[in-house]
Amino acid sequence: MSSDEIGELAQQFNLMAEALNNIEQTRRRLLADVSHEFKTPLTTIKGYIEGLQDGVIVDTEATYNLIYVEASRLQRLVHDLQLLAQAEAGTPTDAHYPCDIIQVLQTSITRLQSQFEAKSIVIQPDFPATIPQIQADSQRLEQVFINLLGNALQYTPQNGKVQIKLAQVDAALRITIQDTGIGIPTENLQLIFQRFYRVDESRARVSGGSGIGLTIAQHIVEAHGGRIWAQSGGLGLGSTFTVELPIPPTS
Numbered sequence: 001m002s003s004d005e006i007g008e009l010a011q012q013f014n015l016m017a018e019a020l021n022n023i024e025q026t027r028r029r030l031l032a033d034v035s036h037e038f039k040t041p042l043t044t045i046k047g048y049i050e051g052l053q054d055g056v057i058v059d060t061e062a063t064y065n066l067i068y069v070e071a072s073r074l075q076r077l078v079h080d081l082q083l084l085a086q087a088e089a090g091t092p093t094d095a096h097y098p099c100d101i102i103q104v105l106q107t108s109i110t111r112l113q114s115q116f117e118a119k120s121i122v123i124q125p126d127f128p129a130t131i132p133q134i135q136a137d138s139q140r141l142e143q144v145f146i147n148l149l150g151n152a153l154q155y156t157p158q159n160g161k162v163q164i165k166l167a168q169v170d171a172a173l174r175i176t177i178q179d180t181g182i183g184i185p186t187e188n189l190q191l192i193f194q195r196f197y198r199v200d201e202s203r204a205r206v207s208g209g210s211g212i213g214l215t216i217a218q219h220i221v222e223a224h225g226g227r228i229w230a231q232s233g234g235l236g237l238g239s240t241f242t243v244e245l246p247i248p249p250t251s
C-alpha cells in the first residue's frame with residue numbers, strides 16, 4: 001500500500017469515527033430531550049396527587065381536570081414519539097403507490113374542518129382541475145398535511161384565513177399552506193423543524209404542542225424525495241409552509 005493510500009484510509013477512518021460520534025451525540029440528545037418532555041407533566045401529576053393525599057389540595061372537579069390534561073399531554077407525547085420513530089425508520093418502499101394529491105389534501109381538510117369552523121377560520125383551497133399523479137404513501141402524506149393544517153389552525157387567531165394552493169412547478173408538485181396567524185421570527189424558521197423545538201416554549205406548552213409535528217413532516221416529505229420549508233414576514237405576519245414532491249418522469 002502506498003503512502004497515498006494509507007493517508008486516504010486514515011482520512012476515511014477519521015470520517016467514519018466522526019460520523020459515529022455524531023450518531024452517539026444525537027442519541028444522547030434525544031434521550032435527554034425525551035426525559036425532559038416527560039418530566040414536567042409527571043411532576044405536575046405527582047404534585048397534585050400528593051397534595052390530594054395530604055389534603056393540601058381540595059378534590060374539586062377542576063383539580064381532576066388539571067390531572068387529566070397533564071395525563072393527556074403524556075399520552076399525546078407517546079403517540080407523537082411513535083409517529084416520529086416510524087417516520088425516522090423511513091421505509092421508502094411505502095412511497096411507491098400512485099397517489100392523487102388532491103384527494104390527500106381534501107381528506108386532510110375534512111379531518112380538521114369542524115375545528116376550523118369552531119374557530120371561525122376560513123379555509124381556501126385553490127386546486128387546479130387536473131394535476132399529475134405522484135408516487136407516494138397517501139396516508140403518510142395525509143399526516144404531513146394534517147400536521148401543517150393543524151399548526152395553521154393552532155397558531156392563527158379567530159376569524160383568520162388559511163389558503164392551500166396546489167400547483168405544478170417544473171417536475172414537482174408544490175403545495176403551499178399560508179395562514180394569517182402569529183407568524184415566525186426569521187431566526188426561528190430553520191429551527192422549527194428540529195425535534196422538540198418550539199418558538200415560544202411557554203405558549204406551546206399551554207396549547208399542548210410537542211414540537212415534533214414538523215420533524216415528522218420533514219422526515220416523511222424527504223422519504224418521498226421532496227422538500228419542505230417555512231417562510232414568514234415575522235411575528236404577527238402569518239406563516240407559509242411549502243411542500244414540494246417530485247413528479248415521476250412517466251406521469
Ligand code: ADP
Nearest residue numbers: 151152155192198199209210211212213214239
Ligand atoms: P408543535 O406541536 O409545538 O406545534 P411543530 O413541530 O408542529 O410542534 O412546530 C414547532 C414550532 O413551530 C411550534 O411550536 C410553533 O412555535 C412553530 N410553528 C409551527 N407552525 C406554525 C404556524 N403555522 N404559525 C406559527 N408558528 C408555527
